[in-house]
Amino acid sequence: MTADALEGIEGIRDKWPFVARYARVNGWRMHYVDEGAGDPILLLHGNPSWGFLYRDVIPPLVKSGRRVIVPDMIGFGLSEKPAREHAHSLDGHIANLTALVRQLDLQRLMVVCHDWGGPTGLGFAMSNPNRVRALTVMSTWAWPTPPAEFHTRLFPWRTMHAPLVGPYLLGRHNILARRGVYLSVVGRDKFRREAQAAYEAVLPDPETRLLTWVWPRWIPLDETARARARFAWLEAELAKSKLPTLIIWGREDEVFDAATFAERFKRLIPHADGPHMVTGRHFLQEDSGPEIAALIAGFLDRLDQQGVE
């Protein structure tokens, strides 16, 4: 898939004016944008979104004097979409990101993590700390127990991605991009008017939507979960991490609710700044892009002023 997939969406050139770039990472073709100059900021999305989620975050960060890199996870956006479930693993996605960062030789990175961009981005950061200067976490998790009570419920979460039901609801009917994101923003009318089409356009056929039901199956729910050991490692590494960290959360987020998740990150990384609350449900960038950019830029400005390397 290329940027041609976006043609026909009204006003897309204004909303997403960024040059499409591609890199071969870990055997896959990854799309990313790379805008501005200065210390780099890596903006990472999750399921079922793509770099478009950060369209209102990128320009103010570039204007603040930073280089902003926004990759589309393999399986999403304008990146290659493997056709088989077995192509996807948490470790593999961490390796994809690591390959991109090494190709671009990024140093002094601020890694900004949302949803599955959390386990992948934080996994990269903990395994490549020499390239990372700071972290931002938003509506995500990094521990082996179920992320939220929501994820243990049969209705709708576990039923949604159950065997055969997942390929039907998420594949044939694209329910996450068509309805799930809509239900997880505050300004729904604005979202439907300005953004919905761009999320659906990059997932045009059932086969392109594979990762929308594969990622839910990687969420650890019990002792037998495939990624349990990786999440346990991630939690232990974060607990030892001294990296400056910023916590930003959506005030209206009822899936990864702030009282549970933002506070758990705060306990895990006590020196973290925040949590800073902004308007937003799970996809808080849709409601508070400029505010999120201002928080990140301000945090980095303070690190600069304090001489933090």
Place this chain on the structure above:
Amino acid sequence: MAEVTMIARPAREDTRQALVLTEDRLGHYPEFRAFFVRTFDLDRVRLSEPGFVRAPSGMAYALVFVGRSGEPFPAGLEIHAIVDALEPLDDAVVDKDLWAILGWMIGGVGAPWTVEVLQATGQLYRIPACT
């Protein structure tokens, strides 16, 4: 949900199998794999033949079980509509049939999985087949 029934292999003349749904990880929740093993006697039948069902539209479907080295059998499942050889699929009909097959499967898997929760999930996400 309308009834789905198990049937013997339909006549093959002038038909083709059209792939309509693929599951790579049938054992993600092991009770789903157990349902198919039990229902189609797969410990004995193994890969020798698909399972066949008739859906509410009257169309027959082949359930093709997929093995994968190192994993319990079956690892995956393909659902194929059995259609007139040279005729295109009616996608709306297939979609309703698949929804019925999912309901039949969930009912067979049993508690804690329920058809009511499947229906509620379909309604939440406005699936045409369950409205």
